[in-house]
Amino acid sequence: MSTRFEGRTAIVTGASRGIGLAIAERLVADGARVVITGRGQEALDEAVATLGGPAHALGVAGKADDAAHRADTVRQAIATFGSADLLVNNTGINPTSGPMIELDLDVARKVVEVNCIAALAWAQEVHAAWTKEHGGAIVNVSSVAGVKPAPGIGIYGASKAMLISITELLAVELGPGVRVNAVAPAVVKTKFATALYEGREAEVSAQYPLKRLGEPDDIGSVVSFLLSGDAAWMTGQTLVVDGGVTLTGGVE
Template sequence: MTSRFGGRTAIITGASRGIGLAIAQRLVSEGARVCVTARKPDPLKEAVEALGGPEHAIGVPGRGDDPEHQDAAIAATKEAFGAVDLFVNNTGINPVYGRMVDLDLDAARKIFEVNALSAISWVQKVYRAGMSEHGGSIVNVSSVAGLKPAPGIGFYGASKAMLRHITEEFAVELGPDIRVNGVAPAVVKTRFAEALYDGREEKVAAQYPLNRLGVPDDVAGAVTFLLSDDASWITGRTLVLDGGVTLTGGM
């Protein structure tokens, strides 16, 4: 273990598996203590055990867009570890696929609430919970779908484009003591993205100059860099993590 994050505490949302869990594992390995959140208690309990138990991690189950859950997670983090220094907004949903002209508006409202509006709420709450006094670092997990039109997942992409703008606005508002950045991954091999490559991974990966899809650790490495003091002169930026695919016109 290293101590790049020694003495610091992070909240990572959507972290019972996949990208969120990989970020939490990287932070713990570098000295941080973490609170991980997710909807289902049992996978979250398993994640806490994988992170080394209560000395290193706690889990708070709930919906990422639920204000009461947000309050509970922040309160539990402060009670267990004393402060919230780092925040990673990794929660995101995409329950629909198809043309945006056919989009069910109730589904669109839910996507907006989870992918964009809840990010604002979380940042407001961690700011008021102590970051306004002692500073901190925040990373929002966006998507390359937010960089240009994304047929089939158009409103998901729109919500992630808004998240990128939210990142920039908070960076301007909260500097110099709080840095706010983002990452925009292309297809990463997780359960969330499985429909985009399942059964045709080799064909999908062939579109990428690096000839492979992403894995959660690819995102975790970038996120922990942006959270760390190594990125102390970076704020308001969304780092594209795409294996080069957007250079060739792919997604």
């Protein structure tokens, strides 16, 4: 346990499991109270118990791209814990695969809506309710697929590249009171990424200089750093957390 975030409240979207939950766990360990979101209340309740119960965490169910859900989450964060200092936009979807030229455009619109527009909307909501007056920090969870092309998951990668651009623009607009950074993971061992390594983990891991896939905690620690005063002179940056795989030409 540390006190790096003592007296501060973080909202982490898409945090009932996987990377989002690992981020929330690290923030609680570092002294924050966290408000986590996800689509199912039962899964959120289980995650809250994992995080130490209602003294440390609150779960608010809803869809990230729903305006009423966003407003209610921020309202509950402030009402329950007294602030909304930190935001982690972790929610992301990747419902399709295959060539971009064959992509269903309605699917493309949904991916951009959830991965990009909703992230911007969360930042707007938190800013209006808290950080405009009090300051704070934001971390957007992008992907190495947003740093270099990732054939087969093209619209997902394109949306994550857009999220990096949003990160940079918000950093310019919101400084000095609010810092905005991003993290770009490679393959992390979560249910979301299972299709990228299931049944061939050894083969995929061999592409990585560190010879393993990521674990959710590998991302949680970097996000905690970016939100903290240890990163006080960093804004608009995207930290690639990839086990070195982009050095060898891959994104898996």
